[in-house]
Amino acid sequence: MKNTIITKDQIQAAAQAAYEKSKDIKGGVNAHYIPYLANINPDLFGLSVTLPDGTVYNYGDTEYKFGIESVSKVPTAILVMRQQGPEAVLKNIGADATGLPFNSIYAILLENDHPSTPLVNAGAISACSMVLPAGDSDAKWKAITDNITDLCGSAPELIDELYKSESETNFNNRAISWLLKDYNRIYDDVPMSLDLYTRQCSLGITASQLSAMAATIASGGINPLTKKRIFDEVISPKITSLIATVGFYQHTGDWLYTSGIPAKSGVGGGVLGVLPGKLGIAAFAPPLDDAGNSVKAQAAVKAFVEKLHLGVFDTVNPVIQY
Ligand code: GLN
Numbered sequence: 657m658k659n660t661i662i663t664k665d666q667i668q669a670a671a672q673a674a675y676e677k678s679k680d681i682k683g684g685v686n687a688h689y690i691p692y693l694a695n696i697n698p699d700l701f702g703l704s705v706t707l708p709d710g711t712v713y714n715y716g717d718t719e720y721k722f723g724i725e726s727v728s729k730v731p732t733a734i735l736v737m738r739q740q741g742p743e744a745v746l747k748n749i750g751a752d753a754t755g756l757p758f759n760s761i762y763a764i765l766l767e768n769d770h771p772s773t774p775l776v777n778a779g780a781i782s783a784c785s786m787v788l789p790a791g792d793s794d795a796k797w798k799a800i801t802d803n804i805t806d807l808c809g810s811a812p813e814l815i816d817e818l819y820k821s822e823s824e825t826n827f828n829n830r831a832i833s834w835l836l837k838d839y840n841r842i843y844d845d846v847p848m849s850l851d852l853y854t855r856q857c858s859l860g861i862t863a864s865q866l867s868a869m870a871a872t873i874a875s876g877g878i879n880p881l882t883k884k885r886i887f888d889e890v891i892s893p894k895i896t897s898l899i900a901t902v903g904f905y906q907h908t909g910d911w912l913y914t915s916g917i918p919a920k921s922g923v924g925g926g927v928l929g930v931l932p933g934k935l936g937i938a939a940f941a942p943p944l945d946d947a948g949n950s951v952k953a954q955a956a957v958k959a960f961v962e963k964l965h966l967g968v969f970d971t972v973n974p975v976i977q978y
Contacts, residue, residue: 704866
C-alpha cells in the first residue's frame, strides 16, 4: 500500500477545482413538499473544507443560512451518545440501513422492533425523545442547540418561517411518531418529541458551519476551530458508521460506491462529509435528486475526494502534511 503526502495547497486547489467544476451543473429540483424550501433560490451553491488544524477553505455561498433538515439527525445522534453512550443508540433505535426513503413508514413496519437508525425520520424522532432531561421541552431544546453550537463552534439560528412551514405540513411525520409510540420506541412525550425534531430540522446553518461540524467528527471529537473537546473519541467511529450506512437513504450504496466518503444529506440542500482523521467537508445547493440529496453538492464533494484519492476505501491513503 503506498502512502502519498498531500499538502494544504493541494487541498485548497482541489476544493476550488471541485467548486468550479460543479457550479454550472443543472438538474434536480428544490424540495417541494415543504413550502419554504420550494421557494429558495436554486442557484445558491457553496463548498467548504475544514482541516483538523483549523484551516478553512470556502468557495461560493458558504455563509448563506439554509435549513439544516436531515443533517440535524447527525448532531442529535451524537448528543444522545454524549448523554447515554453509543450502546443506548444501538439498543433503543438501531444502526441499520433501511434501503428506503427517509420518511418511509414501510421501513418501520418491516422492522417493528427498531426504527433502524437515528439518521432517518423515525429514528431521529426517537432520538429526540431520548434527549435528556426527559419531560422538559425547553431544556431538551437547549441541549440540542448547545450541542450543535459545540460541534460547529458557532450557533445555528432557527428559521421561523421554515419551522412554521414544516409544522403545518408534517402529517407523515405525525403518523411515524404515533406508530413508533405503539412499538414503545418513543421515550418521552410524543408531540414534544416530534416538535423537537421539526424544530431542529428548521435550524438555519451555513456550509461553513457544517464543515466545522464534519471536521469535529473527523478529528475524534475536538472542534478544530475552538480546540475544545466536544465528545469522547469513541463516538466518532460510531456516528461515521451510521452516516456511511444510511446518509443518502436509498442511494447510500450508490453514493459510497461512487464517492468513497461517508456523507449525510438534508432536503435543504446540505451535504456533510467525514474523512476520518483527515478533514470535514460540506456543500450546499438546493436542487435535489429523487432521494432528496443535493445534486450539485454531491458532484462537488465527489470531485474533491476523487482528485486527491481521499475516499475511505482508496488504498492510496494520503497523509496531509502540516
Ligand atoms: N424535515 C424533513 C422531514 O422530516 C427532513 C427530511 C430530509 O432532510 N431528508 O421530512
